[in-house]
Amino acid sequence: MAKPKVAFYWCASCGGCEETIVDLAEDILKVVDAVDIALWPVALDTKRKDVEAWVPGEVAVAFINGAIRLSEQLEWVELLREKCSLVIAFGSCAHMGGVPGLANATNRDEIFANKYHRSATTENAGGVVPQTETAVEGYDLTLPTFWRDVKPLDQVIDVDYYLPGCPPPFDLVAAAVGAILEGKLPEKGAVLAPEKALCESCERNDTKPDEMTITEFKRTATSTPDPEKCFLADGYLCMGPATRDGCGLRCINGNMPCRGCFGPPPDTLDPGLKLLSAIASRGEADSEEDAKVLADSLVDPLGTYYRFGLPASMLKRSADTERA
């Protein structure tokens, strides 16, 4: 029997998701024993016309990482959706928008103004900005359209499963590949990771006092967390209570509070607002002035509560607004 074919594709991402596969080192040979890699732009030179020539269903599964920011990314993922039996949103950016999704806190004009005119390191005397169509020496050159919003994968195509994480840890990837090969997949739309919150497997949970009070928010940039203590009890904003388990506590073991890359556990309406509410209740402030001082001690609340999930959160604009 022929080996099943898989495709890897990247959109607006950093390359860290490819690194998960590359990190396998020689174990990648075991992957290649089990499946044929039909598309993997980071390592193989497959062209779009090759993919266009695939028969629908010829490729068993596409692992797509990265958020959707450019018109070209939409064209690619629509093509892969058509040709592949299963589409898996791979990593935080495809799952929820990820770090690139924080750009939704501003707008396209501001981004272009900063990038091409204002920033201290920009030298652009001619005021040149990218154009979708340019005529140069008789040639018509085109660039993809830069969308107003960054979108997670499921806001543009139908997604079968999600592999969360920045990047997804390989044990979850291997379990997912195993489930696909054996045909033992859960219900469509599932996030292929545990359903409980991270705190439940965090060793520091035992150090959490019964009545936690938060007096100020500290930053890991300016002070070092106690290596044993619950981050929240120690005054560091940890996304653990509002984040899905399954990452293997990579940040916690590195003495960094959880940043929420796995996204919320099931049935959480909005992890950022919910955690804000929970944290605020535990704050130590008995007057409006003290409450303001406590709130102001958290630098960058948007980037802290929504580091990986702004485009998938309640704060997003509704899906029916036009794309470009």
Next chain:
Amino acid sequence: MADQQFEPKIVGFLCRWCSYTGADLAGTSRMEYPANMVGIKVMCSGRVDPTFVVKALKEGADGVLIAGCHPGDCHYSEGNYKAMRRHPMLLNLLDQFGVDPKRIRQEWISASEGELFAEVVSEFTDQIRQLGPLDWNKRIEADCETV
């Protein structure tokens, strides 16, 4: 410039024990205040989850009022303190996202303060009228028509 045609839509989350009763008092005392606010009775200002506030703003409200018992008077002893601590955190978050913090107001209004209730609603309605419509979905796209 304030748009004279613009009628703000305001959602008011009113605590059942103090502020909602205060609103009743304003009504039974025949005090006049703008009809722009739709009051929603909640058991406690501490029950007003930030998701309620964001949902109201997303779905068309131009402003949100959260009113509860004065600190120390909470029927559940400290629900309004939770609301008090949450408020500046939510304002900071929404401010960073580009929503003017002046659109969300917290007030302590007791059951006997019908007059204060009418004043707060009048003042807040004026304030939102000055700020203009929020229009959550269009908020960022206004100046993004062209690439």
